[in-house]
Amino acid sequence: MADDTTDTKSSNQMWGGRFASGPDAIMEEINASIGFDKKLFAQDIRGSIAHATMLAHQGIISAEDKDKIVHGLNTILSEIESGNFEFSRQLEDIHMNVEARLATLIGPAAGRLHTARSRNDQVALDFRLWVKEELEKTEQMLTGLIAAFLDRAEEHAESVMPGFTHLQTAQPVTFGHHCMAYVEMFGRDRSRVRHAIEHLDESPIGAAALAGTGYPIDRHMTAKALGFREPTRNSIDTVSDRDFAIEFLSIAAIAGMHLSRLAEEIVIWSTPQFGFVRLSDAFSTGSSIMPQKKNPDAAELVRAKTGRINGSLVALLTIMKGLPLAYSKDMQEDKEQVFDAAESLELAIAAMTGMVRDMTVNTARMKAAAGSGYSTATDLADWLVREAGLPFRDAHHVTGRAVALAESKGCDLAELPLSDLQAIHPDITDKVYDVLTVEASVASRKSFGGTAPSEVRRQIAFWRARN
Secondary structure, three states, rough: OOOOOHHHHHHOOOOHHHHHOOOOOHHHHHHHHHHHHHHHHHHHHHHHHHHHHHHHHOOOOOOOHHHHHHHHHHHHHHHHHHHOOOOOOOOOOHHHHHHHHHHHHHHHHHOOOOOOOOHHHHHHHHHHHHHHHHHHHHHHHHHHHHHHHHHHHHOOOOEEEEEEEOEEEEEEEEEHHHHHHHHHHHHHHHHHHHHHHHHOOEEOOOOOOOOOOOOOOOOOHHHHHOOOOEEEOOOOHHHHHHHHHHHHHHHHHHHHHHHHHHHHHHHHHHOOOOOEEEEOOHHHHOOOOOOOEEOOOOHHHEEEEEEEEHHHHHHHHHHOOOOOOOOOHHHHHHHHHHHHHHHHHHHHHHHHHHHHOOOOOOHOOOOOOHHHOOOOHHHHHHHHHHHHHHHHHHHHHHHHHHHHHHHHHHHHHHHHOOOHHHHHHHOOHHHHHHHHHOHHHHHHOOOOOOHHHHHHHHHHHHHHHHH
């Protein structure tokens, strides 16, 4: 489409020249992107308004034409938002659909909008604006998820549960401490989101096709109008860059992985064999054949969403890996991956936030499990180091013998008679029983970031102050 034309035929023919007859059905099918990039309508119109305003300010177009353009674009925005806009595949993409409609509404002035820009920098702007807004939304949603975990952590700062390594009982911890592990994870995700916003906070508009423009444009003006920190600094990189989209997908994949780990734990914890938590019917389903079943479907679906997000990241990395500078049409395949991943991530965070607030925690079941598997064995070894003066490796050996004896007798360490313990090492006294309960074990872990209730509360206070 020429920059300054009102010819209807030209408006509907994107190619011109030797392609004036238009692409055939196959070319139309592979070339059209309106089916998905119409999602960018608000960003496209916002960018065009800023561009037209700058052109008028610089004397490149008249104030009268600018006013017509802005009025027409706002009319189109209202039509799309109200569902009264008819998108056309023949016009290929959101940019041409908007521009063709603008020509119908305001006549010749519409042709002046595309002065000093290309669809290359236009789509880069639209997409960057959309990703920036999505990152800001993700930041808010992660803040809500962190808040849900902080509430549960505060509620269960003293509720003991087994801590696991290799999914085997390791040492007693508190459920509050376990919740705070996810606060740290999602806090890092949110930090990555904030860094990504900083990285992409540059305006592409004005880079034109790849070389910039000879018109006396003011890129700083459009950058400011669109909420960017500054304009991009290299026109070739500007139109060929999709790092911001890849970074979004990378963040989504890492956050999705964290969500999936949490989902896996909820699935395990909600089994009858564990019975640590119970989800309400709002986040569970029954079986079509087994009436006793209560399936954690929401958690399972969150776990599955991670696969879709990972696939989107790999797809876009693969699309971009072999492209020479500057723009190639391959890059049209970037948006569907990001749109799908964003939808999956939003849904997964919302579902998980709901589950964290919804689940009922069975503290009695957790406490009973916390003492299983000789989880206080390390506390015995530490006691031998502190009170009997043994080197840790010797204390580890003594503790191993005590665990073997308890196993042979079918009892816990705390249930071994003192005479049995002293037969293993004579320096053991009855004071050892003070550290062999799960409550004493967690209370002793007062190192910074440890599971002691006092330390859990300290970390909760820290995160509440920054959330």
